[in-house]
Amino acid sequence: xxxxxxxxxxxxxxxxxxxxxxxxxxxxxxxxxxxxxxxxxxxxxxxxxxxxxxxxxxxxxxxxxxxxxxxxxxxxxxxxxxxxxxxxxxxxxxxxxxxxxxxxxxxxxxxxxxxxxxxxxxxxxxxxxxxxxxxxxxxxxxxxxxxxxxxxxxxxxxxxxxxxxxxxxxxxxxxxxxxxxxxxxxxxxxxxxxxxxxxxxxxxxxxxxxxxxxxxxxxxxxxxxxxxxxxxxxxxxxxxxxxxxxxxxxxxxxxxxxxxxxxxxxxxxxxxxxxxxxxxxxxxxxxxxx
Amino acid sequence: xxxxxxxxxxxxxxxxxxxxxxxxxxxxxxxxxxxxxxxxxxxxxxxxxxxxxxxxxxxxxxxxxxxxxxxxxxxxxxxxxxxxxxxxxxxxxxxxxxxxxxxxxxxxxxxxxxxxxxxxxxxxxxxxxxxxxxxxxxxxxxxxxxxxxxxxxxxxxxxxxxxxxxxxxxxxxxxxxxxxxxxxxxxxxxxxxxxxxxxxxxxxxxxxxxxxxxxxxxxxxxxxxxxxxxxx
Amino acid sequence: xxxxxxxxxxxxxxxxxxxxxxxxxxxxxxxxxxxxxxxxxxxxxxxxxxxxxxxxxxxxxxxxxxxxxxxxxxxxxxxxxxxxxxxxxxxxxxxxxxxxxxxxxxxxxxxxxxxxxxxxxxxxxxxxxxxxxxxxxxxxxxxxxxxxxxxxxxxxxxxxxxxxxxxxxxxxxxxxxxxxxxxxxxxxxxxxxxxxxxxxxxxxxxxxxxxxxxxxxxxxxxxxxxxxxxxxxxxxxxxxxxxxxxxxxxxxxxxxxxxxxxxxxxxxxxxxxxxxxxxxxxxxxxxxxxxxxxxxxxxxxxxxxxxxxxxxxxxxxxxxxxxxxxxxxxxxxxxxx
Numbered sequence: 001x002x003x004x005x006x007x008x009x010x011x012x013x014x015x016x017x018x019x020x021x022x023x024x025x026x027x028x029x030x031x032x033x034x035x036x037x038x039x040x041x042x043x044x045x046x047x048x049x050x051x052x053x054x055x056x057x058x059x060x061x062x063x064x065x066x067x068x069x070x071x072x073x074x075x076x077x078x079x080x081x082x083x084x085x086x087x088x089x090x091x092x093x094x095x096x097x098x099x100x101x102x103x104x105x106x107x108x109x110x111x112x113x114x115x116x117x118x119x120x121x122x123x124x125x126x127x128x129x130x131x132x133x134x135x136x137x138x139x140x141x142x143x144x145x146x147x148x149x150x151x152x153x154x155x156x157x158x159x160x161x162x163x164x165x166x167x168x169x170x171x172x173x174x175x176x177x178x179x180x181x182x183x184x185x186x187x188x189x190x191x192x193x194x195x196x197x198x199x200x201x202x203x204x205x206x207x208x209x210x211x212x213x214x215x216x217x218x219x220x221x222x223x224x225x226x227x228x229x230x231x232x233x234x235x236x237x238x239x240x241x242x243x244x245x246x247x248x249x250x251x252x253x254x255x256x257x258x259x260x261x262x263x264x265x266x267x268x269x270x271x272x273x274x275x276x277x278x279x280x281x282x283x284x285x286x287x288x289x290x
Numbered sequence: 291x292x293x294x295x296x297x298x299x300x301x302x303x304x305x306x307x308x309x310x311x312x313x314x315x316x317x318x319x320x321x322x323x324x325x326x327x328x329x330x331x332x333x334x335x336x337x338x339x340x341x342x343x344x345x346x347x348x349x350x351x352x353x354x355x356x357x358x359x360x361x362x363x364x365x366x367x368x369x370x371x372x373x374x375x376x377x378x379x380x381x382x383x384x385x386x387x388x389x390x391x392x393x394x395x396x397x398x399x400x401x402x403x404x405x406x407x408x409x410x411x412x413x414x415x416x417x418x419x420x421x422x423x424x425x426x427x428x429x430x431x432x433x434x435x436x437x438x439x440x441x442x443x444x445x446x447x448x449x450x451x452x453x454x455x456x457x458x459x460x461x462x463x464x465x466x467x468x469x470x471x472x473x474x475x476x477x478x479x480x481x482x483x484x485x486x487x488x489x490x491x492x493x494x495x496x497x498x499x500x501x502x503x504x505x506x507x508x509x510x511x512x513x514x515x516x517x518x519x520x521x522x
Numbered sequence: 523x524x525x526x527x528x529x530x531x532x533x534x535x536x537x538x539x540x541x542x543x544x545x546x547x548x549x550x551x552x553x554x555x556x557x558x559x560x561x562x563x564x565x566x567x568x569x570x571x572x573x574x575x576x577x578x579x580x581x582x583x584x585x586x587x588x589x590x591x592x593x594x595x596x597x598x599x600x601x602x603x604x605x606x607x608x609x610x611x612x613x614x615x616x617x618x619x620x621x622x623x624x625x626x627x628x629x630x631x632x633x634x635x636x637x638x639x640x641x642x643x644x645x646x647x648x649x650x651x652x653x654x655x656x657x658x659x660x661x662x663x664x665x666x667x668x669x670x671x672x673x674x675x676x677x678x679x680x681x682x683x684x685x686x687x688x689x690x691x692x693x694x695x696x697x698x699x700x701x702x703x704x705x706x707x708x709x710x711x712x713x714x715x716x717x718x719x720x721x722x723x724x725x726x727x728x729x730x731x732x733x734x735x736x737x738x739x740x741x742x743x744x745x746x747x748x749x750x751x752x753x754x755x756x757x758x759x760x761x762x763x764x765x766x767x768x769x770x771x772x773x774x775x776x777x778x779x780x781x782x783x784x785x786x787x788x789x790x791x792x793x794x795x796x797x798x799x800x801x802x803x804x805x806x807x808x809x810x811x812x813x814x815x816x817x818x819x820x821x822x823x824x825x826x827x828x829x830x831x832x833x834x835x836x837x838x839x840x841x842x843x844x845x846x847x848x849x850x851x852x853x854x855x856x857x858x859x
Contacts, residue, residue, distance in 0.1 A: 035642030037590070086828050092641050096588050097784055097827050100645075104777055105820035108813035168391050171382040179378040181362035182340060182371070184395035184440065221773065225653060228646045232639070262668070266657040269650055273635055276647075280638040 002136045003258075009139055011254035015230075015247030016147030017212065020205035021223055022230035022242035023153060024198040029236065031174045031194040034084060037099040040224030041106040042199060046072050046206030047215050048114055050121060061121040061211050068203045076199030077192040084195065085188050103220065110217035121210040146208050150246075153201065154239050160197075161239075170194055222265070229272040235282025244283055248275070293318045293444060293475055294339075294370075297349035301331075301338045308334040309345070310499045316444065321466075321476040323486035326496030327519060332479040333375055335496070336446045339477075340372050341365045353443070367395040371442035375449045375479075377433040379421035386417040388432050392439030399441025400472060406435035409465055427458035434465065444475040451482050463489065483515065497521055536847065550697055554690035562693050563761075568802055569696040570758050571778060573703040575786075575794035577750040578779045580707050583789035584719040585743035590776050591648030594632070594655045595625050595748050597770030599755020601659055604765055607677045609664075614673075614681045615695050618756045625752020629745050637741070649773075656771035670766025678763060692761055699757055703750055708791060708847050710746070719743065777816075784823045787833025791847040796835050 021043060028036045036042075046068055053064040083102070087094040129141040161167040169190050173180040177187040209215065209223070230249050234241025249268045256267025275283065292315040301309040309331045316322050324332045338345040341362035350357045352368060360368075371392075379388050389406055407414040410431040416424060421432055430450060437445055451459040459482075466489055470476060480486035487493060487507040495503040495518035503510065503518030554562060574596070581587040602621035606612040612620060632651055639647040660668040682688045710716050719739055759765050778801070786797020801819075808815040830837055 029642075035646065037646070083824070083828070091831075092586065093582065093588060093788065094827050094831060096642055096645050097780065098824050100590060100777075100780060101784075101820040101824040101827065103820075105817050105824070108816045108820070111813045112817070165394070168383060168387055169394065172380045172391050175380040175382050176378060178342060179374060179380070181342065182366060182374060183391050183436075184363050184366040185391075186361065186363040221649070222653075225646065225650055228643070229650065232643065232647075262657070262661060266654065266661075269654045269657070272650060273654070276635055276638055 002134075006137055007254045007258045008251055009137075010143070011251030012247050013139065013143035013147045013250070014254065015243070015250030016143075016150035017205065017209060017246070018226050018230045018249050019150045019243040019246030020146075020153060020201060020208070021227035022234070022246055023150075023157060023239060024201040024205070025224075025227045026231050026234075026236070026239065026242050027157070027194060027198045027201070029231070031170050032080075032084070032088060032191050033174070034088065034095050035099070036198075037096065037224065038103040038106060039202070039227055040222065041103045041110075041220035042072075042076075042202050043206040043209065043223045044110065044215055044217060044220045045106055046199075046203045047119070047121070047210035048110055048217075049203075050207045050210060051114075051119060054121060061123050061207055064121075065204065065207055068207060069200050072199040072203035073196040076195040076197075076202075079199075080195035081188060081192040085191055088191075103224075107217055107220055114217060116216055116218065118214045118216045119210070120214050121207065123211045127211060142212065146212065149204065149208065150243065153204070154243055157239055166193065226268070229268065231282075233272060233275045233282055235284035238282075238284040241282060241284035292316060292351075293320075293353060294477075295349060295351040296339075296347055299335070299338060299345050299347040299350065301334055301343050301345040303334075303343070308343075308499055309338065312499075312501055314494055314501070314504075316475050316477060318443070319470070319473045319475055321470060321478065321489055321491050323490035323493045324477065324479045324496055325481070325483050325486050325493060325515075325519065326502075328481065330496035331499040332496045333448055334499075336372060336448050336477070336479060339365075339446060340370065366440050366442070367397060369397065369441070369443035370446065371437040371440045371444075372446040373430075373433045373437045373448060373450065375452065377426075377429045379424075379429055379432055379436075381420060381422040383421060384418050385413055385421050385424065385432055388421045389413075389435050389439050392436035393441070395440055397441045401438045401441050403439075406438060409468060410435060425458075426454050427461060430454065430458075430462055431465075434462070434469075438469065438474075442474060444477065445469065447476065447478045449479055449481065451480065451485055459485065483519065495519055535843075539847075547701070551694075554686075554693050559686075559689060562689055564802070566693055566696045566761055568798055569700040570754050570761075571782065571801070572794060572798040573700040573754045574751060574775065575779045575782045575798055576700075576703050576707050576791070577747045577754070578776070579783045579788060579791075579794050580710075581743055581747045582780075583783065583793075584711065584716075585740050585747075587740055587744060588642075588645045589648040589747075590645050590773070590780070591636075591650070591652035592747070592751050592779070593771045593773055593775040594648070594652035595629070595751035596755035596758065596775045597652075597655055597659065597767070597772075598625055598628060599752035599757070600759035600762075600765045600770045601665055602752065603756040603759050604665060604671060604673065607680075608674060614677055614760060615691065618695060618699065618753050618760070621756035622749045622753030625755075626745050626749040628752075629748030632748070633741055633744050637737075637744075652771055652773070656767050659770065660767040666766070668767060670764065670769070673759075673763045681760075692757075695760070696757055699754060703754075704791060704795075704847075706746075706750075711791075781819045781823045783833075785819070785826050785833060787835030788831070790833075790835050790839075792839075793833050793835040796838075797833070800834070 021039070025036060025039050028034055049071055050061055050064045050068045053059065053067045054061060083098065084095065087098045123142070127142050130138045131141060131144070132138045161170060169180070169185050172183065173185055173187045173190045180187055226249060230242050230245035232245070233248055234243070234245030248271055252271035253264050253268040257264035294316045296315070297313045299309055299312040300307065312335060324335065326332050334343055337343040341360055341364070347358060352370065357365070380391065383391060386403070389403060412428060413431055413435065416428065421429065424432065450462055454462070463485060466476065478486060478490065490507055493505065493507055493510065494501050495515065497518060498521070503514060550565070553565065574592070578589070578592055581589055599621040602624050603614070603617045606617045606620060607614050636644055636647040636651060659665060665671065678688070682691050711719065759770070782797035782801050783794050785800060786795065787793025805815065808818070826833055832840070
């Protein structure tokens with residue numbers, strides 16, 4: 001019994017990381033109506049940038065975020081303005097195929113530069129510290145920190161979207177980019193900022209992931225799928241939904257792993273497919289129709 | 291000197307030419323109406339002024355400065371605001387947020403939330419609900435208020451009366467004098483001729499992408515207008 | 523006025539093309555009797571990649587269904603080859619059409635799932651399904667589990683007793699498959715269904731209002747593509763003689779095909795043919811550069827999508843008005859006599 005409680009708690013905490021992956025994807029879709037197939041590879045890219053920063057300066061992974069976040073923000077802004085803005089329109093093919101192509105390019109560039117070796121960012125003893133809850137039930141400090149970061153991230157994003165001038169511009173541009181221009185909003189710039197913001201989340205998620213698990217240039221697509229499943233399960237356009245979706249995914253994977261290590265990822269996918277069958281619009285669908 | 295001075299403006303949608311050599315001028319504080327049948331090019335003309343449609347013009351001066359080649363998002367900052375056809379409120383934004391975003395460019399002037407609520411008291415009671423949950427008339431008030439929030443020197447109104455009941459149209463048009471009183475120039479596009487003639491200092495009639503008639507309302511006869519409106 | 527135009531369904535290029543095509547076909551059919559083994563193997567690979575490309579192009583280019591999970595059906599086909607030959611004693615070559623039928627049946631519940639995802643999300647949904655297939659087949663111990671299995675010698679020998687005989691048999695099967703795929707796509711697109719698909723591609727809303735049933739047309743395309751892709755999958759692993767989950771459900775099956783179709787020209791039959799030729803022409807000299815080849819292909823596909831979304835074949839038809847596979851009906855004004 002206590003073992004299962006442990007499994008579920010671990011799953012919930014893992015869900016925090018998946019919610020972070022998902023939040024970026026949700027923002028990109030929410031503002032630009034763009035499904036970013038490169039998302040997972042960008043998470044891995046952020047992890048490798050952190051690795052380079054750490055190797056050259058010797059700082060702790062968390063400190064490396066001071067460099068990784070601005071780098072990813074600028075990268076995202078120019079990725080959007082230089083390439084992705086030109087794919088937006090009524091036709092579905094260009095954004096899908098361009099982000100798919102970019103995904104392959106980034107993955108293989110990382111392979112060429114860093115080889116296929118598995119990497120891990122080391123954060124010292126902090127990684128293995130845990131809090132004993134009761135006999136046989138303890139939670140890792142680091143997974144708990146990740147979960148709290150995810151919560152703070154989601155609350156922060158909600159405040160940004162609901163209360164700030166930039167947030168209103170994001171929503172208005174997402175609703176109707178043409179009319180937004182009449183308000184003096186440069187939609188191309190706003191799209192660039194939205195991608196930059198999404199890549200800030202990607203940077204944080206990427207570094208935390210890299211401390212928590214091994215990574216190599218090929219793990220991007222599976223992170224994309226986790227992010228995607230969390231977004232769809234949560235219901236498109238709801239940030240709290242992405243957290244719930246991430247938690248369901250994390251719990252399902254941990255239950256699968258407990259039964260048989262080979263079933264970990266499969267269980268996550270199956271949970272997703274079950275939600276898709278019974279609640280095709282996710283658990284927290286956006287009520288308004290757009 | 292005119293506030294807005296346009297000479298020989300042509301505009302295309304792809305291969306389709308929508309406007310053929312439009313010339314028009316508006317003075318400071320003046321109210322000008324553009325009338326004409328559906329598809330006569332009135333809306334395209336407004337979209338050209340606001341930078342949403344590409345155009346060519348021999349002369350396109352606003353306050354002495356040329357506007358050719360400006361991006362749509364830079365136009366409003368210069369003092370040209372538009373109430374678009376069909377209101378086009380932002381559904382994700384509440385009524386109040388729709389108004390606030392009208393002032394996104396942070397141009398200074400006399401208009402603010404309090405003044406808009408004073409002009410349309412109904413909106414203050416409903417400020418927290420989604421803009422698209424309002425009735426058509428209320429939505430139109432939000433759209434006008436949103437445009438005013440940018441503190442414009444000239445306000446372009448595209449089909450204010452479209453799809454609204456006559457009593458609501460009267461409410462909307464009753465608000466215009468207080469806007470005119472601020473010294474704001476108005477360019478009103480209307481299909482409803484009587485409404486347009488009642489408020490305008492001067493009228494331009496559009497027909498198939500050209501201006502078929504222009505002048506002061508009191509100087510134009512009904513037959514002249516009918517001919518210019520419907521063609522022969 | 524009424525009789526002043528002709529409806530043309532063939533072009534001069536298509537008539538010249540059919541003569542060239544016939545000559546090419548004779549050359550290709552007779553190839554095993556005079557060609558060398560290495561070239562034959564390369565041709566087989568080109569045939570199945572081209573056939574896969576035509577299937578993907580039918581979905582994306584005509585049906586507007588962008589799938590990045592077609593490797594689900596490639597792998598399924600591969601495993602059906604092993605299952606049907608080893609456990610049910612079916613002749614190896616016959617597994618190709620049988621696998622296709624199984625793929626079509628399997629595609630129904632899959633479609634039930636992925637068709638719930640609209641637009642962009644459909645693409646990633648298909649990818650999840652492919653992952654489920656990969657992880658699921660890795661759990662089936664009788665099919666070798668995670669490490670896979672080889673085709674038993676007895677099955678291999680049953681294709682033909684000599685190596686040359688086997689190579690020829692596989693070659694002809696592959697040639698038959700690719701010709702059949704192109705022919706079916708060609709006639710499908712010229713049929714009433716094809717017109718419906720073209721209508722959907724050009725404008726989903728407009729075709730809806732004209733009473734074209736988008737959902738049904740898309741579903742049919744999806745099922746047909748699953749049929750073809752699974753059959754091709756069986757063929758592919760007939761040439762490889764060994765299968766494992768990671769090889770069977772490799773995303774690269776789809777990546778390659780997407781790059782070929784996008785670079786060659788999406789939404790045409792000629793585009794994938796041109797794309798396949800380009801892919802193999804570049805692959806031979808660039809094989810030593812490893813991932814740089816994929817980086818080059820990816821970059822090219824991105825640039826094509828941004829600058830010339832109709833692909834290289836689109837540029838050619840635009841310049842020269844060439845159409846070897848005229849699926850559209852064209853109006854030509856009659857000259858007055």
